[in-house]
Amino acid sequence: MNMQANTGNLKQLDKSHHLHPFTDFKDYATNGGRVFSRAEHIYIYTGDGHKMLDGMSGLWCCNLGYSQQGIVDAVTEQMQQLPYYNNFFQCSNQPAIELASALVEVTPDSFNHVFFTNSGSEANDTNLRLVSRYYQLQGRPEKKLIISRKNAYHGSTIAAACLGGMGPMHEQTNGIDYVHHIEQPHWFEVGPDEDPDEFGLRVARLLEQKIDELGEANVAAFIAEPVQGAGGVIIPPDTYWPEIQRICNERDILLIADEVICGFGRTGEYWGSETYGIEPDLMTFAKAVTNGYQPLGGVMVGDKVADVLLSHEGEFAHGLTYSGHPAAAAAGLATLRILREGNIIADTAANIAPHFQARLRELEDHGIVGQVRGRGMFAAVELVRDKASREPLAAESAGALFCRNSANDLGLMVRQTGNAMIIAPPLICDKGEIDSLVDMLGQALDVTAKHYGV
Numbered sequence: 001m002n003m004q005a006n007t008g009n010l011k012q013l014d015k016s017h018h019l020h021p022f023t024d025f026k027d028y029a030t031n032g033g034r035v036f037s038r039a040e041h042i043y044i045y046t047g048d049g050h051k052m053l054d055g056m057s058g059l060w061c062c063n064l065g066y067s068q069q070g071i072v073d074a075v076t077e078q079m080q081q082l083p084y085y086n087n088f089f090q091c092s093n094q095p096a097i098e099l100a101s102a103l104v105e106v107t108p109d110s111f112n113h114v115f116f117t118n119s120g121s122e123a124n125d126t127n128l129r130l131v132s133r134y135y136q137l138q139g140r141p142e143k144k145l146i147i148s149r150k151n152a153y154h155g156s157t158i159a160a161a162c163l164g165g166m167g168p169m170h171e172q173t174n175g176i177d178y179v180h181h182i183e184q185p186h187w188f189e190v191g192p193d194e195d196p197d198e199f200g201l202r203v204a205r206l207l208e209q210k211i212d213e214l215g216e217a218n219v220a221a222f223i224a225e226p227v228q229g230a231g232g233v234i235i236p237p238d239t240y241w242p243e244i245q246r247i248c249n250e251r252d253i254l255l256i257a258d259e260v261i262c263g264f265g266r267t268g269e270y271w272g273s274e275t276y277g278i279e280p281d282l283m284t285f286a287k288a289v290t291n292g293y294q295p296l297g298g299v300m301v302g303d304k305v306a307d308v309l310l311s312h313e314g315e316f317a318h319g320l321t322y323s324g325h326p327a328a329a330a331a332g333l334a335t336l337r338i339l340r341e342g343n344i345i346a347d348t349a350a351n352i353a354p355h356f357q358a359r360l361r362e363l364e365d366h367g368i369v370g371q372v373r374g375r376g377m378f379a380a381v382e383l384v385r386d387k388a389s390r391e392p393l394a395a396e397s398a399g400a401l402f403c404r405n406s407a408n409d410l411g412l413m414v415r416q417t418g419n420a421m422i423i424a425p426p427l428i429c430d431k432g433e434i435d436s437l438v439d440m441l442g443q444a445l446d447v448t449a450k451h452y453g454v
């Protein structure tokens with residue numbers, strides 16, 4: 001098919017029939033969007049020929065970019081061999097088995113089991129099922145409250161949306177009553193007048209207060225992303241995670257690390273939990289496990305939970321038709337092989353991430369930049385009208401939206417969250433590509449500053 005010739009028609013069909021996630025349907029039906037037709041290395045191309053550097057790795061998932069033939073071949077071969085079979089009713093398949101054991105090899109020693117899903121949202125739903133089974137089997141069914149954080153993102157199924165702390169998602173969901181939220185460790189927004197380390201301790205201790213308020217006997221688990229991703233790449237102060245860990249160790253609750261964005265190298269190690277010295281009982285993964293080439297997620301189940309689950313009889317009444325789908329598992333295996341054989345995570349952490357972070361920090365001199373924060377291969381750039389007062393550039397995130405659109409027009413795919421620009425490029429970028437990314441972002445900041453007269 002001649003994509004170029006058909007782009008106009010596709011755009012029209014898209015507007016007429018396709019409801020897009022996290023999109024204003026009315027606006028899209030009128031104005032439409034970009035239709036992508038191909039991708040190569042770290043670049044994405046629209047049908048009408050616009051080339052963009054993908055500064056978001058798709059949706060934080062294509063950590064190895066778009067030209068990984070090894071993954072394509074593995075999926076193709078698997079589709080020819082065994083395109084589908086389920087893992088229910090005492091059945092299994094080779095790629096799912098091999099991926100389970102490969103994941104055990106790249107996770108901390110206390111993780112020896114995995115439950116597969118198709119997405120991060122389903123994996124977090126699975127966490128809730130696992131946690132309640134864990135306590136029920138021990139005769140403690142009253143332990144069912146979950147503590148999460150404001151502005152967290154844990155997915156978009158009803159349970160995952162309620163676990164998350166995004167206001168608009170709660171407003172559009174009939175909530176579940178057993179999830180409670182505490183403040184997030186977002187120093188720039190929540191505690192700018194405090195010393196960052198003291199702020200980190202103070203907000204961590206809110207967990208302890210919440211456990212006391214709800215009653216330790218009723219609280220099942222605390223869930224958190226090592227670094228909040230969708231909420232705005234919120235890098236916690238160094239004091240935060242050790243204090244959270246202390247509280248979880250002292251109190252009788254499980255710790256769930258949602259590694260859907262942090263996992264597979266984004267923070268510099270395989271897991272954000274390693275970067276921050278977190279010892280979770282359960283870890284959620286998805287996205288980069290297949291480099292985004294196939295839908296796959298899951299829960300790494302730590303020994304503390306697995307020992308209880310495996311030592312009791314009775315069926316775990318939970319599962320998905322595509323749990324451990326052979327083609328998705330083959331994509332996961334190939335992705336892990338590439339990461340390991342190429343030593344990509346450690347190489348990127350040593351060579352590219354420091355350059356990426358240093359180049360972005362240069363933007364702190366820009367007149368509309370209030371803060372640059374980041375770790376490993378993701379970062380946020382906060383836009384302000386006034387650096388001292390941290391007044392946002394424009395009301396209702398309009399400044400960051402304008403900046404994002406300007407960057408997109410310049411050929412850079414980045415994202416906006418609140419008043420911040422979000423950047424999470426593929427781990428395989430070289431230094432020159434990082435330079436182009438930062439240069440384009442700088443130009444977008446210039447255009448934005450000019451537009452707002454700052």
Ligand code: PMP
Pocket residue numbers: 118119120121122124153154155156225229230258259260261286287297
């Ligand atoms: N958890 C986190 C931390 C995420 O960032 C996301 C997706 N952005 C999810 C869960 C949900 O994953 P999915 O979209 O695959 O359901």
